[in-house]
Amino acid sequence: MRYTEELYHPALLAPRTSRGEMELASNGDLIRRQSWPKVEESRIGQDFVTVIRDGASNLLPIPDQMRPWIETLRSLLTKGELPPQAEFEQIGDGKSWRFVQKFDGQQIALLGCGSDLQQIEFRQPDQTRRVLIFQAP
């Protein structure tokens, strides 16, 4: 699944944009292959992320604040549904829809049209906002 990610922060005059592809490995790892602005591969496991960048591999624990975001993505890509523990609220009706979940100063919003998920927006307490825009294959 190809994506474009826009990242917003008060210090940034314009959002930072990155592009790439996402896929799910057979062992359940979420693989994020960023192609722009810099080539980077992240293999996201249950507790750790392996980041390969500039030919070097780095192992890192998944930060707590990133877990809901990653779990939502993993669940959507694996089963095509929201994580079972998430309680999303539907906003609006008709063809376009928006599900929102708020917790601990964070917010995840899913935006779609019909049966397609189009965007996932993730607002963090540190004033960062990520918008992951999925592109048609």
Next chain:
Amino acid sequence: MNRLGAAILLALLLGLAAILLVNLDSDATKVLGPDGQIGAGLDTPSGRAMTVAVIGPDRNARTNAALSLVDQLRTDPMVSRVNDPIYTNALMDWVWENRLTLAPPPAEAVTSDAMAETLRRAADSFDNFAEAPLAPRYLLDPTGSFRRIIKNLSHGAPDLTLHNGILQSRDDSASLIFITLAAEPFEVARQSTLNADIQAAVAATGHIALIVGPRPTSAQISTRIGHRATISAGVATILLLGWLIWLTRSASGLLRVLLPIAIGVGAAALMVQALFGAVHVLALGFGGALMGLAIDYPIHLISHSTEPQIRKARRWILLGAITTAIAFLAITVAGIEALTQIGVFVATGLVGAAATCLWLGSGFAAGRLRPAGWHPSSILMPHPVSTLAGVALIAGVALWLSPSGKPSSMVKIPGSVKADITRMGQLQDLPSGRLRIEVTGKNLTELLRAQKQLQPVLDAAQVDQVLGRWQMLVDLIPFSDVAPPTPNNVTKNLPDALAQAGLATTFAAEVSEAYTAAYTTAAAPKPIPIDLLEGSGLGTLIWRENDVLTGTVHLWNVQDPGTLAQAVIGMNNPNIRFVNQQIRIFEQLRKLTTTVLQSLGIGAVLALIFLALFRRDALQIAIATAAATALTALIISLVTGTLGIFQIVALVLVTGIGIDYGLFLRNDDDEQAFQVAASSVTRCAVTTLIAFVTMAFSGVTVLQNIGMTVSVGVLAMLVAHLLRMPRRGRG
């Protein structure tokens, strides 16, 4: 109800009360005093650390087994943390707050150009998945302290590969699980259950579990001791019962021998519980030693058959019990709670057992037991007392002059446990468990400053091949001993720096506020939260006790500990010290031994004074007892290399037994009275030997020490007191 029935009822009531009321306590600090760090070590973060290696050839299979075990352990109430991230979010928050202390920026870091470059790189971090979560903080940190700390910490992470979130051993033969146990007191039974559960869960997947850590290893050793001790006690009980049945030849006679001990032990346990709120396992363990003495009382009583003999025997039993109780009570002056409890336990138990024995009486008709009837002294020793005094003197001088060896360990670590620890060390490249350097400081800056001073010393040791490598906190962070720039110096250049970096100048206020907060924290640091350290990857590198921070310097491949110790001493810094854990334990044991010996010396003098009030031959009894005690000490010292704490306490028991023998064997007795007394003492010696010889062959160091000392001592006492007797005519 007759007296026997009443005594049975009393023993049952005391036993029931002891079961209901007595709390057992195994706190090692009560043995080693407040300075003791052997047992207290189990309550530090390192003491609660535990590693499980799931060993198997297939990486996927063993990793899956390890993952299942991690899930199982996460719900176990004994476990606080399993495979937590090396650097927790709480630790990252603390590092953020204290960044100007941990990595104060140099003055040149606050120029517009320098800050612009730092902020540009901070913004670029958003494009890096690994760094993106930290980017907002990087943007609030224009001097780059936080980023530099994070970079250093990342490089200091363990050099082990990760597979499906589980670290793998260096030789790729095992998956490793790192556990922090809950901050609860160490209990052998609970820890053993956890060990067994882990072993069973891993075995069910077809793999082998290797469990290593201070608590699981201690539980393993204690369980092993418990099994051996149970076997030893069982064998001793069967042999003793057989001997006593043969000796008494009746059920009521057997009860008269056993009831005083039962009542004595019950009363002693309740007395210690009432005075101390709990009974230390060591004090209870000496209930067994108490048996060695208390069982003699009824045997003396039933060995004397005529009314005048029984009257004298009753007197000597009471006098012997009180004398030994005084000697044991003197141990309380050592000020070590477990030893104080032993003193109170034995004193109460002996007096209780003696009183019960006298109250019950022998229950035998006159002449029931025949005297043993042998008398070696008339053949062997023309001047017995002066000869025995000479033996005491020579043995004492030999002991004094003998080189002081290493104090024997309280517990011998079994070979299989040592092999497990060595294997775990190979799997994950563990630092030395015996050697380390400790650096202390009243605050973080003082600690890091001292560690910085230590760095060149360790560098030189490495060059000289004295030391392989080391790790300490200051190696993981870019600390420099400079004051951080003031907020004004940072704030004035911020708008320009943000503009140069292509960032919003309106963000300057937030950056300035964040820097001022960090500067304030650096100026007035708060104590480091203990929970934070325990749960983080820094837990083994820094810990806090009261107001003192201690930073551990882990050492690998120390080729020459003496040279390294000298180099550290040469720094003349009281905050830095080389620690050889083995020597530290030996020093503590030596100190403990000296304290116990001093208190026992006082006890011996008091006991002699008390004895002199009732017996004219008190000095002769003391000389014979001292000779046998010194000879026993010399023999044990020659056989085992040194006198350990348990051997010394066993010698006190031997001394008590010796005083009893001396009380019964009187110079002015006629031949018939002497033969009865000699017979009585011999029977007592055989009884004691049955119990303690079995203990000497138990295979457990502590029990072996006590068993061998008492066995040799009882034989020496028997011979010494029989030889003390003057030549007498055979009528």
